[in-house]
Amino acid sequence: MSTQPSQRILFDEPGPRGRRTIALATVAVALLIIALVIVVLAQLDAHDQLEPQKWFFFTQPGFATYMAYGIVGxxxxxxxxxxxxxxxxxxxALGRLTRQPLVxxxxxxxxxxxxxxxxxLVxxxxxxxxPSYGLNLDIxxxxxxxxxxxxxATTAEVFRAGILAVEKGQSEAAQSLGMSARMTMxxxxxxxxxxxxxxxxxTQLVSLLKDSTLGYVVSYPELMERGRILTSYTHYLLQTYxxxxxxxxLLNFGLTRLAGYLQSRGNRKSAGHRGSRTELAATTMA
Known part of the structure; x- marks a missing residue:
């Protein structure tokens, strides 16, 4: 008995007419994006924002060093x-899962x-x-x-979801061997x-990296604050940002790709463990 592809379970596969409609819509959207990019570039050129000297500044070694300090921050x-x-x-997350009412x-x-x-706001x-109450920390x-x-708070929900995703049979098996609830956890x-x-x-680390852009509020020398200071001297607002x-x-893309790699690797390991258990069960039954 052949199994149906998972994609067909989620949605109906489009027919010839549907595929033509999707192809035409894709081409139309692509042309619209290209036209929009052309219009934006034309407007920038009309306002002298594409002049080479306004971009040549960012190829200087001093700029790279200056921004590197921002990346480090x-x-x-x-x-x-x-x-x-x-x-x-x-x-x-463990506190949310505990049976102690106060915790x-x-x-x-x-x-x-x-x-x-x-x-x-925080x-x-x-x-x-x-600071008006006497608590004035370093920037x-x-x-x-x-x-x-x-x-x-957001990471707690990630951990809680991961704990709840573990099969209950794992906990039951551990407790049947005499392990306490804390040892099992x-x-x-x-x-x-x-x-x-x-x-x-x-992925949460990517969110943290983006949250660090609020450093400009407290004048902490992170990447965004470095860019703000640079624009005040060069007045190259568009080019700098x-x-x-x-x-x-580039930074977020690297972290996202690393997360995807680890997830695919974890899926392969899980599939391998399931396959090993299936083979062991089949051998035992035989």
Whole structure:
């Protein structure tokens, strides 16, 4: 009995007329995008934004060094925030899954609160509100602590989903061998959950990297702040932020590809484990 492709389960495969419609729509959209790009380039050229001297500045070695310090500042904020936010998120996820009412309520309140407010508001709280109460931190921590607070809440939901995705039979088998609930969680459930959520954690790292762009609010010298300072001296607003955007795209693209690689690798390992169990079961039955 032949199995139906998964794509056909999700939607009906288009017929000849449908395929022609999709092809025509694709060509029309592509032509529209090309026309839009041409119009934008023509407008930029009309306002002298494509002149070579306005772009030649960005090929100078000094510019590369200057922006490299901004990239270092971005990674410094991102990685330190991840080092604190990810373990904190794991503790919040475990707190949401606990049966202790007080711990559960506190963790739920924390997650729901920081998931519901924009990080910019938290940054402004550390920048403007808390100093009036005597808590005036260094500009680095005025950026990093809000990143930790907000992303710990979103990361907690990632960990909670990973824990709940582990088959209940794993926990039941461990407890049937005499393992306590804590030992089962620490030695059986968490290792499998961490492997499941690793690609999502890298995606969360991309989100942290983008959140670091709020460093300009507190004047922290990350990549976006470097670009802002540069435009105040060169007045090349479009050119500078185009280069900054390209750098962010390359950084995020690299992290996203790494997440995709780890996810595909994890899927292959899971498929291999399932295949091994199937072969073992077949051999046992034989």
């Amino acid at each position: 971005t990674f410094r904020a991102t990685l330190v925030a991840a080092v604190f936010a990810f373990p904190f998120g794991l503790l919040l 559960h309520a506190v963790c739920v309140g924390w997650v729901e609160f920081f998931r519901s407010i924009p990080m910019l 940054v402004y709280a550390f920048l403007l509100a808390l 680095y921590w005025k950026l990093v602590i809000p990143m930790i607070l907000v992303n710990s 620490a030695l059986v459930v968490l290792p499998q959950a961490l492997r499941l959520v690793l690609p999502n954690l890298l 185009t280069i900054v955007a390209v750098i962010y795209v």
